[in-house]
Amino acid sequence: MKGMEKKLLPLLISIVSFHETIVVLAVQGSVSSRISSNPSMAAFSPGMQPGMEEHKKMDPSKKMLTAFIVACSSLGAIFSLLFCLWTCYKKNSLKPTKNGAKSLDVEKGIALAPFLGKFNSMGMVSKEDFASLRDYQTLEQSTNKFHQSNILGIGGFGCVYKAQFVDGSYAAVKKLDCSSHDAENEFQNEVDLLSKFKHSNIISLLDFSSHKDTRFIVYELMQNGPSHGSSLTWHRRMKIAMDIARGLEYLHEHVNPPVIHRDLKSSNILLDSDFNAKLSDFGLAVTVAAHNKSNLKLSGTLGYLAPEYLLDGKLTDKSDVYAFGIVLLELLLGRKPIEKLAPAQCISIVTWAMPKLTDKSQLPNIVDPVIKDTMDLKHLYQVAAVAVLCMQPEPSYRPLITDVLHLLIPLVPMELGGTLRVGQPIVP
Numbered sequence: 001m002k003g004m005e006k007k008l009l010p011l012l013i014s015i016v017s018f019h020e021t022i023v024v025l026a027v028q029g030s031v032s033s034r035i036s037s038n039p040s041m042a043a044f045s046p047g048m049q050p051g052m053e054e055h056k057k058m059d060p061s062k063k064m065l066t067a068f069i070v071a072c073s074s075l076g077a078i079f080s081l082l083f084c085l086w087t088c089y090k091k092n093s094l095k096p097t098k099n100g101a102k103s104l105d106v107e108k109g110i111a112l113a114p115f116l117g118k119f120n121s122m123g124m125v126s127k128e129d130f131a132s133l134r135d136y137q138t139l140e141q142s143t144n145k146f147h148q149s150n151i152l153g154i155g156g157f158g159c160v161y162k163a164q165f166v167d168g169s170y171a172a173v174k175k176l177d178c179s180s181h182d183a184e185n186e187f188q189n190e191v192d193l194l195s196k197f198k199h200s201n202i203i204s205l206l207d208f209s210s211h212k213d214t215r216f217i218v219y220e221l222m223q224n225g226p227s228h229g230s231s232l233t234w235h236r237r238m239k240i241a242m243d244i245a246r247g248l249e250y251l252h253e254h255v256n257p258p259v260i261h262r263d264l265k266s267s268n269i270l271l272d273s274d275f276n277a278k279l280s281d282f283g284l285a286v287t288v289a290a291h292n293k294s295n296l297k298l299s300g301t302l303g304y305l306a307p308e309y310l311l312d313g314k315l316t317d318k319s320d321v322y323a324f325g326i327v328l329l330e331l332l333l334g335r336k337p338i339e340k341l342a343p344a345q346c347i348s349i350v351t352w353a354m355p356k357l358t359d360k361s362q363l364p365n366i367v368d369p370v371i372k373d374t375m376d377l378k379h380l381y382q383v384a385a386v387a388v389l390c391m392q393p394e395p396s397y398r399p400l401i402t403d404v405l406h407l408l409i410p411l412v413p414m415e416l417g418g419t420l421r422v423g424q425p426i427v428p
């Protein structure tokens, strides 16, 4: 409905201004005829040309009549146009509207209006396909009956499948078994939050629906999957870090009320076909306002949890900054946050790396072998310093994500959206 209003408004404005132009022209015609009929005034009229003599000779009352007829006929045309538009508008508003739904109606699989814009802007699925996209049969067909070979990743409550629709467009479909209360909550939470976000570093929600105990979330497809375990270059890794800092800055600083992701980790950072990184998996995310009111269950992923959250349940935007520090370390070192040394022995990346990160002689030897010796050492020290700051045990010593972002931008080549000038072409 809002979209319709948005389209109607400029149309009405242009019609009204068109109408005004005609009336003004008509009136001007009659006024100039009145002026021209007065020779003394004609001498001061800037619009008067010598060739207008013929015009001058016309009967003034005839001109008034012509002006009147033009104005009346234009008004008539405008009113009939307005009437047609109004009828169209009424017809649309009488349709059982799903777009206006603000809250989630999972039983009916109701879709939200904001997605339409995202859909079309991405050129992935057309508006016509949108209506059919969310029904179970379409999702089943597009994922080859949720075939194993279509699995993109495995989540806590179900798998994410690659879907290809009849028009050739792609999407990712998360299939959640919602027989448990936790799964239903995560589904509701993710859909509610994602439907409010619009940012190039946050995954786009395309649709959602429900079938018996199963819920479906349809996202834009991220062709290059999660960011970990990749053979990306140093510059690409810095670009991923910058993208995620941008996504987090949006959640912490630009969304109102602010949102804490609460499960930032490399498997929730997805790469599109151009290796742009986007934050995904908002099942555990909380708005700061909601978090203050309710008691949250301790959730997240071990290895990424900030100490104050793990020990006291104290959750702030600085918990995301801590997790960001761990992600930065993964990009730098090519290691998992917690590694198994022996069957009953694990080591955390923080404990292992922290002393080496601040030692300039040791640092170059612990970087991921894939990128070893490929970066400016000054930049390596800077990134390590940023990671150390983010992982400070005391949350108030950690920087804000905005500060982190501004430290990273100069390390990313201009071609990739940063401010660094590099001579060579950028490779993945």
Ligand SMILES: Nc1ncnc2c1ncn2[C@@H]1O[C@H](COP(=O)(O)OP(=O)(O)O)[C@@H](O)[C@H]1O
Pocket (backbone or CB within 6 Å): 152, 153, 154, 155, 156, 157, 158, 159, 160, 172, 174, 203, 219, 220, 221, 222, 223, 225, 226, 267, 268, 270, 280, 281, 283
């Ligand atoms: N839009 C997507 N495009 C490609 N792969 C995806 C997409 N969404 C999720 N995946 C894959 O599915 C995995 C699980 O999805 P996620 O949303 O993180 O579920 P969970 O909440 O259960 O962790 C991801 O780590 C990723 O590998």
Ligand SMILES: [Mg+2]
Pocket (backbone or CB within 6 Å): 155, 267, 268, 281
């Ligand atoms: Mg996940």
